[in-house]
Amino acid sequence: MDLRLxxxxxxxxxxxxxxxxxxxxxxxxxxxxxxxxxxxLETLVDRGHQVTVLTPSSSMYMNTNEPSRFHYEPxxxxxxxxxxxxxxxxxxxxxxYEIDYMNYLELxxxxxxxxxxxxxxxxxxxxxxxxxxxVMKKLKEGKYDLLLADPLYPGSDLAADILGIPLVFSLRFSxxxxxxxxxxxxxxxxxxxxxxxxxxxxxxxxxxxxxxxLFYTLQDIMIDHTFWNVLDRYYSDxxxxxxxxxxxMSKADIWLIRTYWDFEFPRPFPPNFKYVxxxxxxxxxPLPEDLEEFVQSSGDDGIVIFTLGSMxxxxxxxxxxxxxxxxxxxxxxxLWRYRGEKPETLxxxxxxxxxxxQNDLLGHPKARAFITHGGTNGIxxxxxxxxxxVGIPMFADQxxxxxxxxxxxxxxxxxxNFMTSEGLRDAINTVINYKS
Numbered sequence: 001m002d003l004r005l006x007x008x009x010x011x012x013x014x015x016x017x018x019x020x021x022x023x024x025x026x027x028x029x030x031x032x033x034x035x036x037x038x039x040x041l042e043t044l045v046d047r048g049h050q051v052t053v054l055t056p057s058s059s060m061y062m063n064t065n066e067p068s069r070f071h072y073e074p075x076x077x078x079x080x081x082x083x084x085x086x087x088x089x090x091x092x093x094x095x096x097y098e099i100d101y102m103n104y105l106e107l108x109x110x111x112x113x114x115x116x117x118x119x120x121x122x123x124x125x126x127x128x129x130x131x132x133x134x135v136m137k138k139l140k141e142g143k144y145d146l147l148l149a150d151p152l153y154p155g156s157d158l159a160a161d162i163l164g165i166p167l168v169f170s171l172r173f174s175x176x177x178x179x180x181x182x183x184x185x186x187x188x189x190x191x192x193x194x195x196x197x198x199x200x201x202x203x204x205x206x207x208x209x210x211x212x213x214l215f216y217t218l219q220d221i222m223i224d225h226t227f228w229n230v231l232d233r234y235y236s237d238x239x240x241x242x243x244x245x246x247x248x249m250s251k252a253d254i255w256l257i258r259t260y261w262d263f264e265f266p267r268p269f270p271p272n273f274k275y276v277x278x279x280x281x282x283x284x285x286p287l288p289e290d291l292e293e294f295v296q297s298s299g300d301d302g303i304v305i306f307t308l309g310s311m312x313x314x315x316x317x318x319x320x321x322x323x324x325x326x327x328x329x330x331x332x333x334x335l336w337r338y339r340g341e342k343p344e345t346l347x348x349x350x351x352x353x354x355x356x357x358q359n360d361l362l363g364h365p366k367a368r369a370f371i372t373h374g375g376t377n378g379i380x381x382x383x384x385x386x387x388x389x390v391g392i393p394m395f396a397d398q399x400x401x402x403x404x405x406x407x408x409x410x411x412x413x414x415x416x417n418f419m420t421s422e423g424l425r426d427a428i429n430t431v432i433n434y435k436s
Contacts, residue, residue: 021048025142025165026070027149027156028054028125032309032375034061036258037150037170039280045069052142056125058084075128075135079121087117092312095395100417108222115226119154123234126155130162130238139163151179157248158235170256170276172376172397176219180273183249187268190216194265197400201407202265258376262383263404280377281384284363291335294351295366298333302368304428305361305387307337309373312394319416321345326424332368332432335361362387368432374398379405388431390424392416409436 024044029037041051051070055062058081064072091114099107129135140163147167149156151174160167173180173196180186187193190213194200198215200208231245253272260277269275287295295303306327308315315323320343327334328347337356346352358378362370362385372378374393379401382389389411391402405411412427 021050022145023050023143024052025073025139025144025147025163026051026053027147027153027159028056028059028062029150029152030059030061032377033150033152036280036377039282040148040170041070052144054129056128060084060088073135073138075132077128078124084121087121090114091118092395096312096315096416099395100415108218112222112226115222119227119230122153122155123230125153126158126234130155130159136162151249154231154245157245157251158238161239161248161251167252168254168256169252170258172258173400175223176216178220178223179246179249180255182220183246184252184255184270184273185250186255186270186273188216189268193267195219197397199399199403201403202267203407258380263379263408265404265407277376278380278384281381282359284360284385285357287357287360287364291357291361294333294335295361295364298366301331301333302366302432303361303364304330304332304334304369304371305356305358305367306334306371307356307358307373307378308392308394309375309378312373315340315416317341317343322419322421323424324350326421326428329421329425330428332428359385369428371428374402374405376401383410390414390427390431392419 026037026041041053044051052073053062053070055064055072055074056077057074058077058079060081062072064074094110094114098110102110129139139159144163144165147156147160147163147165148170149160149167150170151157152171156169157167171179175197176195177186177188181188188195191209192202192204194202194204195212195215198212200212200215204212228245232243235243235245235248255273256276257273258277258279260275263277264275286292304327317340320338320340322345324343324347325345327336327350328345330349332349334347334350335356336350336352337354337358338352339354342352359381361367362381367385367387369390370378370382370387371390371392372382374389374391375398379389389402389405391398391405391411391413392415393399393402393413394416402411402413406413412430414423414427
């Protein structure tokens with residue numbers, strides 16, 4: 001009887017259909033966008049999918065030589081890594097040190113100039129894919145089922161259209177939600193939906209609503225002039241027929257938005273927009289022995305984790321001394337990711353590291369506060385582990401992120417150009433000691 005039952009079970013198992021994972025192509029990206037994308041790709045591999053990542057020959061973060069569970073598909077670009085780093089340095093200098101001292105006209109002129117330069121880099125990336133017969137031939141032969149892309153670097157919609165495969169976007173937001181509103185058809189009534197990067201909340205008085213309306217309009221004019229006009233000509237040239245880049249972008253099947261309703265303000269959204277904030281978050285792992293020893297030495301006061309993100313390795317000597325002086329005035333131990341010259345005012349409670357395991361430190365029972373630039377990745381790790389924030393936003397989505405966190409009662413915001421040692425000390429004490 002047992003033998004017959006075993007034989008029947010084996011026959012049923014042999015008759016079942018096998019299941020194959022998808023063959024997924026991933027568009028290139030950079031910086032924190034790549035840091036966010038990697039855990040998603042690793043999870044796709046865990047679930048049986050094949051993942052191939054387009055990788056440019058000049059990249060600061062996409063290292064094809066490191067061990068990886070997915071395949072890299074390299075392509076050549078016509079500029080050097082040094083040229084990209086020089087542009088990034090110029091952008092950071094403008095965003096961190098210059099922007100607070102400019103009027104709106106000066107700011108817009110400078111920002112448009114930077115956007116045009118950034119788009120030229122993006123076009124050269126795109127040339128390396130869609131204008132390379134060898135690369136496109138290889139991609140067509142790859143028989144991919146899906147293209148996954150962060151639209152930070154344009155062209156994924158054009159490639160998906162040429163390859164005839166579905167497209168999924170993963171993004172935080174575009175300027176004033178231009179892509180989402182005009183291409184994704186996401187409603188954004190200016191009366192209660194603040195424009196991305198406007199630093200407004202959903203609780204606006206009349207003058208703020210007027211400014212929000214003007215903000216949307218000004219951003220749309222700027223993006224039409226510096227972005228869409230250029231891409232429309234490029235896409236039309238590649239396809240050989242008049243082509244709207246926004247229309248191609250509108251064909252994306254799913255828009256994965258890297259925030260969630262614990263963070264966002266209420267707003268309408270279409271059914272193919274999915275809010276997935278925090279998908280990169282993980283439980284904390286044990287710390288290396290030297291870090292654990294320093295953390296445990298904090299006693300009941302606990303620790304403060306301080307990092308300004310993957311792109312900011314140092315600040316001016318004057319500001320570094322000001323920050324170190326403020327940190328020296330708190331009872332907590334501080335782990336500071338910093339690669340600049342050691343500040344003269346560094347206190348005995350503060351240790352400087354080239355790199356720190358941010359997620360694992362935030363998940364440690366002794367974590368009391370997180371000093372951050374306000375990038376989306378770090379914000380969600382702080383939300384995931386329940387650690388309050390002192391925000392020092394620098395550029396891009398960071399000021400907007402910190403406005404959201406302050407409005408939700410989870411953060412205090414400081415300005416790097418105007419903050420003092422005492423202000424930093426008071427902000428840390430506030431988020432640690434005031435339970436609200």
